[in-house]
Amino acid sequence: MERKQKTALIVCAALFLLLVLPFFLGAPAAHPATDDFTFATYTHKTWLATHSLPHVLKDSFSYALRTWRDWQGTVTGVIIMTLNPAVFSLKLYGVHAVILLLLDIAAMFTFLGHFLKRAGLQTAMRRCLTLCLTAVSLLFLPDIVEGIYWFNGAWFYTGANAACLLLLTGIDSLAVKKGGCVRLALLAFGCFALGMDNFITAMMCGASLLMLGLLRLYRGERRAAVRTLLFLLPLGLGLLLSVIAPGNSVRMATDGAHESGLGWLFATILWTLRDAFFYILRFSLRTPLLAILMLLTPALCRSLPGKEGVPPVWAGGLGFYAILCAMIIPHMYSSGYAGSGRVVNMYHDYVLTAMPLLWCMVIRRMPASLRGRIGRGAKCCVPAALVCAALCLAGGQLGNYAKLVRDQLDGTQDAYIAQFQHEYALCEVGSAEDDILLPAWKVQTVTGKATVFPDASVWTNVSMADYFGVHSVRCEESENP
Numbered sequence: 001m002e003r004k005q006k007t008a009l010i011v012c013a014a015l016f017l018l019l020v021l022p023f024f025l026g027a028p029a030a031h032p033a034t035d036d037f038t039f040a041t042y043t044h045k046t047w048l049a050t051h052s053l054p055h056v057l058k059d060s061f062s063y064a065l066r067t068w069r070d071w072q073g074t075v076t077g078v079i080i081m082t083l084n085p086a087v088f089s090l091k092l093y094g095v096h097a098v099i100l101l102l103l104d105i106a107a108m109f110t111f112l113g114h115f116l117k118r119a120g121l122q123t124a125m126r127r128c129l130t131l132c133l134t135a136v137s138l139l140f141l142p143d144i145v146e147g148i149y150w151f152n153g154a155w156f157y158t159g160a161n162a163a164c165l166l167l168l169t170g171i172d173s174l175a176v177k178k179g180g181c182v183r184l185a186l187l188a189f190g191c192f193a194l195g196m197d198n199f200i201t202a203m204m205c206g207a208s209l210l211m212l213g214l215l216r217l218y219r220g221e222r223r224a225a226v227r228t229l230l231f232l233l234p235l236g237l238g239l240l241l242s243v244i245a246p247g248n249s250v251r252m253a254t255d256g257a258h259e260s261g262l263g264w265l266f267a268t269i270l271w272t273l274r275d276a277f278f279y280i281l282r283f284s285l286r287t288p289l290l291a292i293l294m295l296l297t298p299a300l301c302r303s304l305p306g307k308e309g310v311p312p313v314w315a316g317g318l319g320f321y322a323i324l325c326a327m328i329i330p331h332m333y334s335s336g337y338a339g340s341g342r343v344v345n346m347y348h349d350y351v352l353t354a355m356p357l358l359w360c361m362v363i364r365r366m367p368a369s370l371r372g373r374i375g376r377g378a379k380c381c382v383p384a385a386l387v388c389a390a391l392c393l394a395g396g397q398l399g400n401y402a403k404l405v406r407d408q409l410d411g412t413q414d415a416y417i418a419q420f421q422h423e424y425a426l427c428e429v430g431s432a433e434d435d436i437l438l439p440a441w442k443v444q445t446v447t448g449k450a451t452v453f454p455d456a457s458v459w460t461n462v463s464m465a466d467y468f469g470v471h472s473v474r475c476e477e478s479e480n481p
Contacts, residue, residue, distance in 0.1 A: 043056050104138075136287050287352065
């Protein structure tokens with residue numbers, strides 16, 4: 001690696017650390033919310049009574065099986081939610097955000113480093129691009145609280161997405177290298193467990209494995225293709241166990257958005273095709289993704305190898321689009337829309353990781369003469385990058401990150417922490433006969449959701465009261481909604 005490249009890499013790494021630091025500093029402001037208390041209550045009582053991790057794990061599996069029967073089939077996700085930090089200590093709740101951030105960053109580095117190398121990128125550019133894309137994936141995350149700080153939402157989706165990226169990297173590496181039985185078993189078990197997690201990530205993993213297998217076949221690598229496609233079996237088994245869960249029909253009936261019949265299925269497919277297109281457009285233009293790719297295009301044209309082993313652009317584009325459709329359709333079919341913030345986060349991360357790989361494919365398939373002209377410094381690339389950057393600044397989604405940083409600098413985050421710590425202190429001194437009245441929250445950040453509402457009968461309030469062992473919990477009416 002040349003000295004200039006090393007310097008550029010060091011600058012990129014330093015800038016990356018500076019930009020992601022506020023996410024780690026926001027971890028102390030994370031706290032249980034929504035159904036965190038619901039899933040933690042059962043195992044929390046076991047922990048208080050026994051302080052035995054095996055007993056907690058036993059009750060966690062028991063709860064997951066009951067949920068499979070009565071509410072939803074995502075066994076792995078439910079097990080993780082019943083082991084959230086609130087089970088053991090409210091004070092340690094924010095630690096999960098640090099662990100999740102490290103896992104997510106490691107997964108992005110591993111996945112992009114592996115597949116950009118397969119695409120033909122040289123070391124320095126590969127590492128710089130990985131740092132840029134990972135930073136963009138965090139800074140422009142559509143929903144920060146649901147993607148990082150709220151345990152149940154974040155680990156159910158962001159955590160599963162990180163696991164999926166690591167599995168895909170491991171499977172693709174194993175396809176061309178002989179691995180031991182232990183590694184093979186771990187990857188197979190990981191696929192099985194991922195199949196029983198959320199449907200979006202399971203579908204993304206399955207569709208990606210299929211595309212990787214087809215790519216191997218296109219290159220004439222039959223044995224590698226078979227090794228890749230075989231992992232669809234444990235993934236499919238786990239997904240099947242999730243799909244056939246009796247609880248799924250209970251939840252869909254409760255939500256009231258799902259309709260049965262062939263007409264609903266066709267409508268779901270059309271809505272999915274539409275939304276996939278708009279999500280690609282949104283995350284290409286409302287983040288710096290397209291601007292970065294435009295700016296790097298001349299360098300990519302100079303450094304990438306030829307088109308040998310690269311499928312036609314239409315096939316790559318169709319595969320890229322099909323994987324996103326596979327991710328969207330489960331939620332679309334069950335609920336009639338593509339998903340809330342934590343689900344949209346997954347579409348965001350997918351576009352940011354897959355689009356650069358597709359762009360490398362496009363460049364490698366370009367005629368040599370065109371690549372040569374662009375590589376020598378095409379005048380259109382810089383203006384195009386500036387246009388994309390302007391579009392990003394005009395309609396981008398950097399507001400949540402800006403608020404995260406601003407709240408840490410002006411003391412809002414400290415006030416927010418004091419607010420929920422006071423709330424928990426009031427609940428902890430209550431008894432089984434007490435009705436706890438909490439002050440209305442006056443401070444809000446992007447690191448948490450409201451925990452309690454004025455109506456004591458709301459299910460979140462009931463769960464919170466059960467967790468603290470009091471008769472009921474409610475808060476004062478707030479003038480600011």
